[in-house]
Amino acid sequence: MTHFKLDGFDMSQKAVNYAADSAVMKTYGRVEIGFVRGEGCWLISESGDRYLDCASGIAVNTLGHSHPWLVQALTEQVGKLWHTSNLYRIPSQEVVAKMLASLSGLEQVFFCNSGAEATEAAVKIARRAAYERGDAERVTILCASGGFHGRTLGMLAATDRPLFRTGFGPMPDGFDHVPFGNLNALRDKLGPNVAAVMIEPIQGEGGAREVPDGYLLGVRAAADEYGAVVIADEVQAGIGRTGQLFSYEYSGIKPDIVALAKGLAGGFPIGAVIASKAVGDSMTPGTHGSTFGGNPLAMAAAKAVLEILSGDGFLTEVRRRATHLDKLLVSLQTQFPKIISELRGRGFLRGIKLSETIDLAFLVKTLREDYLLTVPAADNTLRLLPPLTISHEEIDLAVAKLELALKAITKHDSK
Numbered sequence: 453m454t455h456f457k458l459d460g461f462d463m464s465q466k467a468v469n470y471a472a473d474s475a476v477m478k479t480y481g482r483v484e485i486g487f488v489r490g491e492g493c494w495l496i497s498e499s500g501d502r503y504l505d506c507a508s509g510i511a512v513n514t515l516g517h518s519h520p521w522l523v524q525a526l527t528e529q530v531g532k533l534w535h536t537s538n539l540y541r542i543p544s545q546e547v548v549a550k551m552l553a554s555l556s557g558l559e560q561v562f563f564c565n566s567g568a569e570a571t572e573a574a575v576k577i578a579r580r581a582a583y584e585r586g587d588a589e590r591v592t593i594l595c596a597s598g599g600f601h602g603r604t605l606g607m608l609a610a611t612d613r614p615l616f617r618t619g620f621g622p623m624p625d626g627f628d629h630v631p632f633g634n635l636n637a638l639r640d641k642l643g644p645n646v647a648a649v650m651i652e653p654i655q656g657e658g659g660a661r662e663v664p665d666g667y668l669l670g671v672r673a674a675a676d677e678y679g680a681v682v683i684a685d686e687v688q689a690g691i692g693r694t695g696q697l698f699s700y701e702y703s704g705i706k707p708d709i710v711a712l713a714k715g716l717a718g719g720f721p722i723g724a725v726i727a728s729k730a731v732g733d734s735m736t737p738g739t740h741g742s743t744f745g746g747n748p749l750a751m752a753a754a755k756a757v758l759e760i761l762s763g764d765g766f767l768t769e770v771r772r773r774a775t776h777l778d779k780l781l782v783s784l785q786t787q788f789p790k791i792i793s794e795l796r797g798r799g800f801l802r803g804i805k806l807s808e809t810i811d812l813a814f815l816v817k818t819l820r821e822d823y824l825l826t827v828p829a830a831d832n833t834l835r836l837l838p839p840l841t842i843s844h845e846e847i848d849l850a851v852a853k854l855e856l857a858l859k860a861i862t863k864h865d866s867k
């Protein structure tokens with residue numbers, strides 16, 4: 453192993469005080485565990501401890517860690533070609549674009565490198581399509597309260613979290629918000645200035661909140677009536693996470709634009725926007741771009757993920773295992789009715805909304821100390837985002853750990 457020594461900062465040392473010494477900007481309140489290896493649903497730390505991963509790098513490691521099909525695909529590509537730029541045709545990009553188009557029933561794909569870039573591109577496409585139709589006033593993007601679309605300036609304006617914006621103003625114009633799941637409120641805001649409605653069919657960061665039954669059908673109809681397009685932000689909920697390839701499939705609607713990222717390449721950075729021909733045709737040469745977007749490494753990883761996900765019976769099996777998790781969670785709620793106020797989400801984007809008296813951060817920490825990784829979300833909701841490949845036994849283990857932690861918390865709270 454290479455041994456780095458830099459001004460007394462010894463990277464091989466196990467117990468460095470990173471918080472004090474780190475040159476990494478402190479944009480995260482990081483946990484002091486460093487992982488060095490991953491196997492399936494397990495992460496192994498520097499000190500050799502094994503953690504059951506129900507976080508998946510925030511819904512990224514779709515097929516867990518070190519999945520042989522992904523390792524092979526990426527390893528082969530690493531030895532061939534990394535990057536050429538979009539000045540040239542990228543053959544594997546054509547293949548992945550065709551896969552995404554056929555899986556979504558839409559026609560055109562733009563590749564970028566992250567979720568915020570995908571949602572931002574989705575907004576640009578919606579506005580440009582209106583502009584090209586001679587409807588240049590149609591610029592407003594309607595978003596839902598409690599949503600999350602990313603951290604660029606544009607996506608901060610789209611995200612209804614005023615705290616995220618503090619000190620970063622001025623915000624770009626052209627974004628407005630409607631109360632989550634309220635169709636009448638949305639209809640009130642629709643008009644000749646609205647280019648698009650951008651919605652997460654299941655809010656991830658917002659607390660694994662699913663829009664009410666029939667809501668997306670209503671959004672689709674209202675958007676059509678008022679000449680706006682529908683953007684589904686599937687950055688977190690897409691790519692099989694909810695048991696369907698795209699979470700909007702449960703509603704029966706077809707969006708005009710779909711933003712993807714997190715799980716699409718199983719851990720390799722990627723973003724993608726799928727668009728109908730009607731809106732995609734407005735994006736002519738020079739209107740948008742990305743240096744790294746759709747590079748051969750990302751394409752090899754995405755192709756491998758999509759091959760597995762669209763394989764025979766894979767998503768059926770995901771739904772079967774998610775049903776098992778659901779059963780266990782329902783009985784956990786019966787056992788702790790005062791702690792668990794609501795079960796949320798679908799498939800493996802699950803939320804456990806805790807009653808107000810429960811400290812979410814403390815629960816996440818308690819679980820981590822028992823080697824189970826979970827993710828906190830807004831609205832005092834604990835998120836479970838395991839790899840889609842999690843086994844029955846691993847689900848049993850995760851819920852057993854949850855049960856223990858909830859028992860401990862009950863004791864902690866009664867003190």
Ligand SMILES: *Cc1c(COP(=O)(O)O)cnc(C)c1O
Nearest residue numbers: 566567568600601602656687688
């Ligand atoms: C994470 C997320 C984003 C932003 O993705 P980044 O890759 O962090 O830029 C956008 N939308 C949703 C729904 C997300 O969950």
